[in-house]
Amino acid sequence: MIKSINPYTGKLIAQYEAYDETTVMHMIEKGSNSFLAWRKTGVHERCELIKGVGDHLLKKKDAYARLMSLEMGKPVKQAIAEIEKCAWLCDYYSDNAPGFLKDKEVITDAAMSYVAYEPLGVVLAVMPWNYPFWQVFRFAVPTLLAGNTCLLKHASNVMGCAEEIQKIFIDCGFPEGTFQNLVIGSDKVEMVLEHPKVRAVSLTGSEAAGKAVAAIAGKNIKSSLLELGGSNATIILKDADLKEALNTVINARYQNTGQSCIAAKRLLVDKHIADEFIDRFLEEVKKLRSGDPLDEETYIGVLAREELAEELEDQMNRSITAGATILCGGDRKRAYFEPTVLKTNDPTVAVMQEETFGPLMCVCVFDGIEEAIELSNQTNFGLGVSIFTQDIERIKSYIPRFEEGAVFVNELVKSDPRLPFGGVKNSGYGRELGLEGIRSFVNVKTVYIKG
Template sequence: MEFKSINPYNGKQVGLYKALTQEALVEKLNRSQIAFESWRNVPLAERCNLIKKAGQVLRDNVEAYAQMITLEMGKPISESRTEVNKCAWVCDYYGENAPVFLEDQSIITEAEQSFVRHDPIGGVLAIMPWNFPFWQVFRYAAPSLTAGNTGLLKHAPNVFGCAQQIEDVFTKAGYPSYVFQNLIVHHDQTELIISNDAVKAITLTGSERAGSAVAEIAGRQIKKSVLELGGSNAFIVWEDADIDKSVQIALTARMLNCGQSCIAAKRFILMESIYKEFVQKFTKAVKDLKRGDPLNENTTIGPLARLDLANQLNKQVRESVVQGAQLLLGGNQNGCYHEPTILGDVVPGMAAFDQETFGPLAAMVKAKSIDHAFKLSENSSYGLGVTVCTKNTEKALKYANRVSDGAYFINELVRSDPRLPFGGTKNSGYGRELGKDGMMEFINRKVVYVKY
């Protein structure tokens, strides 16, 4: 089997990648298990030094890596550079903080010594998506490899060029052979990989459907999984908010990466008194976005990554309009390009409210009160994050317990940060990435108890 990587902007082939045979795949898995036995014994200081070197490799090759991201999935080149540099940041973060995170934790008991060690567990399989093809991988790989685990990457088929470059980053940084391996395989090989003894845990970022299927396989194998799935984040604007600032935050929150982000703001829940002003100013800001070749420095909105994604988004737009939503801007599709679209008067029961919309579609929702706004926010099967815009931050803090999501941001878009744990609730998945929590997900917290 061969996989073609297609530029969504012009339809041209970017690369061609041949799938591993089953024999070659099993050999790579065996090599991973062998590599783990020696890698786990490499001093932590050396592993920290290597992940910092990986960060430097990323910085040294930012243009080449950014270009591959843009060619394969279509995001503007400026955003691709930002993604690569963020990967370097997460490498630096774990290189600097892993010694503290992994140090023994002493606990006073009747024993002469009792403490918790933090040992690696083995091979961690990452099943990763195309929307942030470098970042999604490095935010798992940096803590996992630095902890002493080995990495196995099953990337999305449309970004196998990025996957190949990621493996090359670790090679250039000086990692031993087989500590991190890219697996060019079809998704029908997933169960075989998870079932292999070399794989001790699985992390997946993707759709609900993919997460459910992988969790089921992992559960049968009694192997830990971390799932980061879809989202339909609410962006709540109170009456006292600075509307101009809120609009700028909202524009980035919805249109970054052409809206193809699980943590993008998708449902804009606005107090009735400021609804008209916010919608007018947001609409103007969206109109000012620059469409074009994502390799062009001036482009701020590009195509969606694949034709099926654009088709799905357009279907959700049309369904919502039939259900009573007002088409305020956009709504048209041309191949992989979907116009930035704004729907007004969106209510529960409409596709734009109930479903995850993975693209440049903003749903405007009216709220009668702050309490009503939070009820609307909670009316979702997803639970990644919520933004509240207000000048009364003290009051907003008191509402944090009203939010069941994994993140609550005040006057800022929901975003991931190497220093903070990241993850969701409900159908958005379970487990945490980043921060100390992310490193602890794939660690054996081993109790040591000593009496003389």
């Protein structure tokens, strides 16, 4: 039995009977059969359907936001923003997919030669709970527009969101079997991915989950895309606009109660402005309002499950034992974790090396940009880095030295439908969003015609 439990109240919301193997096999077959017709559907017709999904999301955004708040504790105002971002994604791809998927002519010695972008078939998505709608739509919209069909294995604690997303596609006119939610646990992922009619997999989640799924995909010679953890650094150089940086860093670390792979988890501050910036940062952290996720004034909710708060507390305690000092916060009550700031000069402590998934920031002071780059790169992750400076020309020369999937200057690291999104090192491989995203699960077919 798969249970959805409100992390704020601890009360059961709903429970779902997990599908048996026969049901799952039937759904894979249905997805494969649906693909045969869906791939022949014109891209403009697919775009019209996706456009309708975006309109539908906006009409029901309050209901979907409330569902997210109940299932994983997301503050409701942030949940509404998540739905609005999904609608933007639908609009972006419905406007641009025809151009992205258009055959590309290549001049050779042939009478005609071109590259065609054709769908692969059934694609499995293994998705996390922290952005229950956005993560799924980020995968599904470009994948469906490319002509594939989708199977979703969502996180068990947001199964209500998963069921509702499936209903959205059905209600908006997508053919039966085009998008299906698998009510299964993680133990069934291998069975699904090994099925010969499942052609590829996209996973957003932990390093451990990514390694397991990549191994299965590799063994079966199937395409995989992994978006895994991060320990993003935010670098405050001495010439930064401190007011702008302060406001941005607060959101970069603490929005979604800190539960984001691209959150600012390590705050690196130049020694010349460290005392002033850290003092002002602590003042703002202490102002963050915690409370009921359904209260529109709440900024900090609860973590999605109590064991996640326990893990974060363990990372904090191990770091303090290793020499880090606590500047504010540090208390935990069940799934609630108080907004917390630690300080250390040791880049090897837990909070500087591991991914911290919650409202815990670690501050480290550096002396000059060379040391900042070294500290930023000194992890096994590589999702993104954010740098604050007023000398744009100077910082541009340093950008190639950051081992990251993204570099943001004077802005928090964020996903944008118009730009490719993904990481390097243990943060994964492949790219979602933008042109690259819609071509992640296509056959890049070379066509050569001799006259």
